[in-house]
Amino acid sequence: MRGIAKLPDMIASRLDKTRRSEAPEKDARAPKPASRSQTDAVGAAQYAMSLSRGRKPSHDRDRGLILPVQSLGQEDHLRQTFLGKGLFLVRQDQWEELGQLIRDTDVAREKTSEGIATATLLSQGAREDFVQAARGAFAGGKMPDNHVILALEEALEDCPECWGVAVVVAQAHMDIGLAALGNGHPSTRPALDNKVFRHHFARAAEILDAYCAVELGSPLMAEARCDLLLAAPDAPDRVSDDFEDLIDLDPDNSSHMRRFGLRLLPRWYGSFDRIDDRAHETAERVGDIWGEGGYTWVWFDVLRAVPNAAERLDIDRYLEGMADILDRRGTQHVVNLMAAHAAVAMDPTSASDDLSPTAARKRASINAAFDGIVRGHLRELHPRHWAEAQQSPFYPMPDIEALAEDGEALARTLISRHFREELSSGRTVTFSPRGLELQTPA
Numbered sequence: 001m002r003g004i005a006k007l008p009d010m011i012a013s014r015l016d017k018t019r020r021s022e023a024p025e026k027d028a029r030a031p032k033p034a035s036r037s038q039t040d041a042v043g044a045a046q047y048a049m050s051l052s053r054g055r056k057p058s059h060d061r062d063r064g065l066i067l068p069v070q071s072l073g074q075e076d077h078l079r080q081t082f083l084g085k086g087l088f089l090v091r092q093d094q095w096e097e098l099g100q101l102i103r104d105t106d107v108a109r110e111k112t113s114e115g116i117a118t119a120t121l122l123s124q125g126a127r128e129d130f131v132q133a134a135r136g137a138f139a140g141g142k143m144p145d146n147h148v149i150l151a152l153e154e155a156l157e158d159c160p161e162c163w164g165v166a167v168v169v170a171q172a173h174m175d176i177g178l179a180a181l182g183n184g185h186p187s188t189r190p191a192l193d194n195k196v197f198r199h200h201f202a203r204a205a206e207i208l209d210a211y212c213a214v215e216l217g218s219p220l221m222a223e224a225r226c227d228l229l230l231a232a233p234d235a236p237d238r239v240s241d242d243f244e245d246l247i248d249l250d251p252d253n254s255s256h257m258r259r260f261g262l263r264l265l266p267r268w269y270g271s272f273d274r275i276d277d278r279a280h281e282t283a284e285r286v287g288d289i290w291g292e293g294g295y296t297w298v299w300f301d302v303l304r305a306v307p308n309a310a311e312r313l314d315i316d317r318y319l320e321g322m323a324d325i326l327d328r329r330g331t332q333h334v335v336n337l338m339a340a341h342a343a344v345a346m347d348p349t350s351a352s353d354d355l356s357p358t359a360a361r362k363r364a365s366i367n368a369a370f371d372g373i374v375r376g377h378l379r380e381l382h383p384r385h386w387a388e389a390q391q392s393p394f395y396p397m398p399d400i401e402a403l404a405e406d407g408e409a410l411a412r413t414l415i416s417r418h419f420r421e422e423l424s425s426g427r428t429v430t431f432s433p434r435g436l437e438l439q440t441p442a
Contacts, residue, residue, distance in 0.1 A: 086125025099164030187394035188267040201231035219250035257297035291324025310359040336382035342370040344389035383407030
């Protein structure tokens, strides 16, 4: 089979073609596969959040603060289900079913409760064994075994008409190319002097050139084309067109706009002036969905990555965009994302000493929006967003449980500090589905 549940077994199977006709042995390590129904319109019950109501304060600073906390269980379960489904299907050599599932979920724009595309998770899971095998080889100073690459190429040959399989194979080649650089996901435009990196990205481009993401209506295919920019000498000329195609295909997905902004940083393919120009254009392109929010999303992670970038910001449009995002798409996931952005990422004490007065003033204006977000929109706490707001957008997040624990502690500290007058007077600050309630003790 083409999965790499056990690499030596896979290599042996490639040498002995007759084994492919046998029923694949079930790997005890393979995650439990998701049912097909889980990739259909996931109902409210699946997205229902498990909340710890009336949580007791763990520190004196929390006393009087009643804030339900979303369990990681539901969102994490959905992510692991789709990652596991992709991994399982590859290990069982069921590439055709994988390809069809990716096509169906991608065209339907299916997402988890926090907006992660189901097709993205399926593809990521399907590539896991191949990528880990390559990383292990590079870490040991060796090249990946040829059978790793052959397994991918044979899957492509066996499913020549399935673009769902093609995009997985192309993304796997890009993952292997990045692994050759030895530094995970780069935080700046990588040099093009690594032959292995260039080879795998060239092969990925060759695969993807046979398809048009716009004609297929495939955000996943368009996203893969944006990833190809990492090895493209003409990336500065292509970045806007490629990301605009992706955003047009999936305008509801804010992550594409956020990534667009980061790729326009001077360290990648653009400049701060270009970020602002494209942010204004994006706001117009997605205005029917996000209002002015497109402008905010493009700048969102740029401000976290480069504090002084706020100098170039149209602060009025940015704040109006935040308000439109909350009014139009104000799920608690988004509310926590915006609250953490204002309170943590825009904390005046978090920027370096060389922050310009103009940038400091604009960041302070965003920080001041925290009060309205918390009082007008917050109903429950999503800890992960608060912890992520402290991190660079270019580096992998820590362990998810540690992230949640740190995020909850940080959020409770900041919210308690924000309501210190009410809490110190003995009032109870309660967040619930009804909103914020300030209760005076009897």
